[in-house]
Amino acid sequence: MTERPSKVICDLSVSVDGYAAGLDQTEQRPFGDDASDGWGGRLHAWMFETPERRQAELDRLATVGAFIMGRNMFGPVRGAWDRQWKGWWGDDPPYHTPVFVLTHHPRSPQPMDGGTTFHFVTDGIESALRQARAAAGDRYVSVHGGATTVNQYLAAGLIDELRLHIVPFTLGVGTRLFAGVPPLDLEQVESRAAESVTHVTYRVLR
Amino acid sequence: MTERPSKVICDLSVSVDGYAAGLDQTEQRPFGDDASDGWGGRLHAWMFETPERRQAELDRLATVGAFIMGRNMFGPVRGAWDRQWKGWWGDDPPYHTPVFVLTHHPRSPQPMDGGTTFHFVTDGIESALRQARAAAGDRYVSVHGGATTVNQYLAAGLIDELRLHIVPFTLGVGTRLFAGVPPLDLEQVESRAAESVTHVTYRVLR
Numbered sequence: 001m002t003e004r005p006s007k008v009i010c011d012l013s014v015s016v017d018g019y020a021a022g023l024d025q026t027e028q029r030p031f032g033d034d035a036s037d038g039w040g041g042r043l044h045a046w047m048f049e050t051p052e053r054r055q056a057e058l059d060r061l062a063t064v065g066a067f068i069m070g071r072n073m074f075g076p077v078r079g080a081w082d083r084q085w086k087g088w089w090g091d092d093p094p095y096h097t098p099v100f101v102l103t104h105h106p107r108s109p110q111p112m113d114g115g116t117t118f119h120f121v122t123d124g125i126e127s128a129l130r131q132a133r134a135a136a137g138d139r140y141v142s143v144h145g146g147a148t149t150v151n152q153y154l155a156a157g158l159i160d161e162l163r164l165h166i167v168p169f170t171l172g173v174g175t176r177l178f179a180g181v182p183p184l185d186l187e188q189v190e191s192r193a194a195e196s197v198t199h200v201t202y203r204v205l206r
Numbered sequence: 207m208t209e210r211p212s213k214v215i216c217d218l219s220v221s222v223d224g225y226a227a228g229l230d231q232t233e234q235r236p237f238g239d240d241a242s243d244g245w246g247g248r249l250h251a252w253m254f255e256t257p258e259r260r261q262a263e264l265d266r267l268a269t270v271g272a273f274i275m276g277r278n279m280f281g282p283v284r285g286a287w288d289r290q291w292k293g294w295w296g297d298d299p300p301y302h303t304p305v306f307v308l309t310h311h312p313r314s315p316q317p318m319d320g321g322t323t324f325h326f327v328t329d330g331i332e333s334a335l336r337q338a339r340a341a342a343g344d345r346y347v348s349v350h351g352g353a354t355t356v357n358q359y360l361a362a363g364l365i366d367e368l369r370l371h372i373v374p375f376t377l378g379v380g381t382r383l384f385a386g387v388p389p390l391d392l393e394q395v396e397s398r399a400a401e402s403v404t405h406v407t408y409r410v411l412r
Contacts, residue, residue: 016370016392016408017384018224164222166372168392168408170384178223178376186222186374191404193397198406200399202222202374 006065006136008129010143010150011163013043013197015171020147022174039174043167046197053194058094065136067099068128070149074101074118081107087118098135100128102149125152147175154181159204161189166198212271212342214335216349216356217369219249219403221377226353228380245380249373252403259400264300271342273305274334276355280307280324287313293324304341306334308355331358353381360387365410367395372404 014020022039047057071077075085087093092113100119110118121128132141143153153159164177178184186202193199220226228245253263277283281291293299298319306325313326327334338347349359359365370383384390392408399405 016390017382166406168394170387170390170392172384172387172389176223178378181376181378183378184222184376186376188374188399188402188404191397191399193394193406196394198394198397198404200222200372200404 006133006139006141007160008141008143008153008158009064009161009163010153010159011060011165012145012147012150012177013046013165013167014177015039015043015167015169017170017172018176018178019171019174020145020150020177022171039171042169046165046167046194049196061094062096063140064095064097064142065139066097066132067095067142067144068125068132068149068153069099069101069144070146071101071103073144073146073149074103080105084110086110086112092116097139098132099144100132100135102128125149125156125158129153129158147177147179150177151179151181154178154184154204157204162186162202162204164200164202166200168196212339212345212347213366214347214349214359214364215270215367215369216351216359216365217266217371218351218353218356218383219252219371219373220383221245221249221373221375223376223378224382224384225377225380226351226356226383228377245377248375252371252373252400255402267300268302269346270301270303270348271345272303272338273301273348273350274331274338274355274359275305275307275350276352277307277309279350279352279355280309286311290316292316292318298322303345304338305350306338306341308334331355331362331364335359335364353383353385356383357385357387360384360390360410363410368392368408368410370406370408372406374402 012020046053048054074087077083077085093116096115098117098119100121102125103120104122106122107120112118119131121131129141143150143159185205187205188200189203190201191199218226252259254260280293283289283291299322302321304323304325306327308331309326309328312328316324318324325337327337335347349356349365391411393411394406395409396407397405
């Protein structure tokens with residue numbers, strides 16, 4: 001087995017002031033105060049503006065062989081798993097691959113329709129990455145979010161490519177990308193504009 | 207006299223994590239630890255990469271009829287003006303117009319070669335803007351920096367257009383653009399990439 005077989009990428013929508021999430025996530029409102037006008041809707045609206053954009057996002061997900069996400073991105077349940085929460089995405093989540101959920105609370109894998117299986121990893125981010133690499137084959141491993149999880153992987157030097165989608169508003173509070181992450185040298189690999197978002201891809205140099 | 211005769215712009219180089227300045231400014235090192243490898247050199251290197259880029263920056267400055275800057279951008283002198291500091295830029299600064307320097311300490315205007323005159327404004331940002339508008343004619347007023355001054359003008363709703371130059375590294379500490387500024391709605395007016403920087407122009411909607 002070669003070292004680092006899969007490239008580790010991270011796609012993240014951020015406000016111009018660098019927030020990847022606002023406040024007030026609840027089960028009814030996973031994206032905060034208001035699903036359409038709130039921070040979640042505003043950060044992610046660019047993905048859904050046209051059928052082409054939506055398809056491009058699905059195509060992008062298909063380049064990924066395994067996802068890693070934090071527990072708060074998976075759901076609103078805190079503490080022990082007192083019920084069978086299966087994510088925000090319904091019976092057939094858009095991942096269609098293994099998804100490794102970071103948690104302190106053990107739980108059996110949760111298979112879903114369409115090839116997605118949620119695996120619950122209790123022994124840390126490096127273990128989750130090892131498992132994700134093994135599952136991803138020659139496709140990407142995506143550190144899918146939220147920002148706290150992304151920051152942990154950035155701080156550990158485990159992300160190869162950071163793809164920011166910079167959305168034209170400022171949020172002022174919430175979870176900031178790069179919070180607690182030591183200074184990074186980046187290489188701008190690509191930068192392109194759409195009408196209401198700027199996409200910038202950075203290679204993380206150290 | 208029409209209201210708001212001049213458009214108020216702000217050009218600012220920022221790191222990917224939103225810092226417009228690092229730490230450790232001194233008279234010998236106006237851009238912090240090391241002028242070329244330090245944060246100042248890294249934030250502004252894109253302007254000087256090619257003769258074309260340098261010329262484009264000079265052309266941009268020429269669209270401005272009056273500049274506003276904070277005292278710390280003007281120089282390292284703190285407290286009363288105990289000596290005739292004339293800015294970082296030598297006898298012939300690149301502004302060639304009136305420059306309004308915000309300070310708590312009165313001082314007579316300081317004419318320089320080439321048409322630049324430094325005016326010292328002690329009665330606040332709105333007064334400085336009024337004076338800059340009167341001086342700018344039909345050219346732009348530029349809130350030139352540093353980030354603390356920019357943030358004051360943004361918080362007061364006095365900037366029309368924000369032009370960010372996003373440079374591929376993170377700084378982690380320093381003065382952050384948008385610190386203390388209430389949430390802003392922005393309109394992405396232009397976004398374009400150069401090899402080592404992404405330029406994004408936002409209209410400030412409120």
